[in-house]
Amino acid sequence: MTESTNLPFRFRFRVRYGECDAQSVVFNARYADYVDISVNEYIRVLFGDYQNLLNQDLDIQVVSLTVNYRAPARFDDVLEARIRAGRIGNTSFTVHLEFYRYGDGLLVAGADITYVLIQPSTMTKTPVPDAIRKTLEEGAPGVLLSHAGEQVQDR
Template identity: 80%
Template sequence: MTEPHNPPFRFRLRVRYGECDAQGVVFNARYADFVDIAVNEYIRTLFGDYQHLLDQDLDIQVVSLTVNWKAPAQFDDVLEARIKAGRLGNTSFTLHLEFYRHGDDRLIADADITYVLIQPSVMAKTAIPDNIREQLSQGAPGVLISHAGESA
């Protein structure tokens, strides 16, 4: 996923104490939150303010989320989500995320999230417009956004 000729969009977050379970590692359900937070930053990077989609009578709804855990993350770790587009269908698209621990680049988890594009005014799915398809396909290579407060 980290080919030098097409680096992924990257988003960093810091694991908070309350996100850890009794074993002292990130509780599995928190990864859905991590995916959501990272994808929101990705969508904002691609399309600007989320309201921009809504103003076009477009919105996205999750239809599938799968997470595969590879190694534990702990309190105060900085995780880096790397995001690229996966399958782009007629009305749906999948984003692939890989979570690495910043500092040692250890793969912690990967996830695939599939959205369907809807038209909120009629609450029905709709075809992905060409301009949005192109933005999703192109992605945001090399962009880094951090909410972690880590040292450069």
């Protein structure tokens, strides 16, 4: 699962046919799904089961998502999301993602998503605890998680 600590956390997935539009490229709105899926895997690696946050009366809510498109991705491409923390404020934090096409390394899109940390019991925002801040700052360098099936399996 670990390849190189010089790279940020990486998550690979394959573009499915239903995610493409009439021009045979990934439909722009699908990138919000890609961000969500990728960040969920990142959060799982950083904090374990999402329930671990909820058990601390903590949750995250999206307040901003920006996507910048660079090149088309197509059906059956394997995309690699590279993820690292951006700004970590008092009650919010930003996660930066870059989506590369696996194989040729073409940058397909970049995204920034900002979350506010809340207490579900009161539905109010709350300061980012020091332990969570530290974990976000450290990230998960060198960790590679793949759902793409791009690796050849020994039989």
